[in-house]
Amino acid sequence: MVHIRIDGLTVAYDKPLAGGAFVAVSNLNLDVPRGTFVTIVGPSGCGKSSVLLAIAGLTKPAAGRVLVNDRPVSGPGRDRAMVFQEFALMPWRTVVENVRFGLELQRWTGEDLTERAHRYVRLVGLQGFEHYRPHQLSGGMRQRVGIARALAVNPEILLLDEPFGALDAQTRESMGDELLKIWEQDKKTALFVTHSIDEAIFLGDTVVIMSTGPGRIVETIPIDLARPRTIDMMDTAAFVEYRRRIRHQLNGEVPAHA
């Protein structure tokens, strides 16, 4: 059951100073089945974030299209919610108010929005910090707010654009672990962009490897690791083999025994 179909997607940005357009993504095809966790890994500038923005309906494709539930995406929708690398929290809003933000904009009615926001604040483990402002929180806690804000609007699809890219390695690992625990509860379709190979393998049912010049998919690797996943799996032979394979692919080399 395909949930998201990316069909010949080309994303280009105007570069008036350079005199022309910069092609970020070129003729990209990808099917994402419902309920799967797909990670996209690749070097910076390979257009992986552009793919996400196109699915979110925040950038218009130069060519091709994105279909969600067989319907072409023409703009942002209630069925998709995004988590941003720079957190993108409103600094004047408290934690609860930030989580409420999406609910307000989507004009949720019929239930107490603040109460619902509180529930998602608890879900991401921020009880006790409800009335803090973003600048009073650590990076990891800020991104929990970002995740709670996205989950609160109950999207079908979760789009995560290098959400842990601004965090230190240790926080990053535990955030990934917690994200999976939350995801396991209702298995929304998730697209997760990262440049960390380990993160991509650890989280994903499928790892999509992208390359630059212009952005395209070079390989799609199904990750056959049991769920629920644990941090210890990162030391297993299978995990190490995936890591080796992806690293070779990213370096543009053919794996020795492939």
Added chain:
Amino acid sequence: MRSRLLVSTVAVTLFLVAWEIAPRLRLVDPFFTSQPSRVLVAGVDIIRSGTLLHDATVSLSEFTVGFALALVVGVPVGLMLGTFPTLRHLLDPPLMAIYATPQLALLPIFVLWLGIGMASKIAVVFIGASIPIIVNSMAGVRQVEQPLVLAARSFCATGRDVFVKVMLPASLPAVMIGIRLGLSRAVLGVVVAEMYVSQEGVGNQIMRLGSAFRVDHLLVYVLLVSAFGLGATTMARKLEERVAR
């Protein structure tokens, strides 16, 4: 904090004492420098005669009307200029030219247009205060971080939502800075405009008393203006801190 208050109090006290004693020791001529005690006496004198109330009312009215107009016009115009690039490109050069021009250079023209009454002073206050308000409000909108806008849009925000829920609160601290800067320009505008062209008001009194060599009385008005300016700016700063958090 407490030590800061202590040092300030000691400094002010020392200054007042020195100012009082120096003329008595014949170190300076009180005809030029006056003395705290003489200023005090002059103050009582001015209040009793009723001139203070009259002149303060005139100046305060000019200030209030001019500054209120600057707020009502400046904030929306600044926000609009920040939002619409075409409008900004159109109005940026004249705006910058006025910003760079001392507001009082325009006084003769305003007098020509509006006469020597309150209207020309209101115009000077308005021009002086509205420009920093416009420029800072504009900068506030332009400095809004794009990811915030993107986040709002990802939750299906309309253009109006983006403005009300992102642009407006995000640029509020910059707007407040503009208001504080505009405030000091407004105080300056009232007093100096009155000094040059008017028949009443605090600035007019300062000028008259100066020509009459009445330093004691003159200083009463000067102290009044600086107390008002200090009070207004402090209030604006407090408001600014609350907004910026």
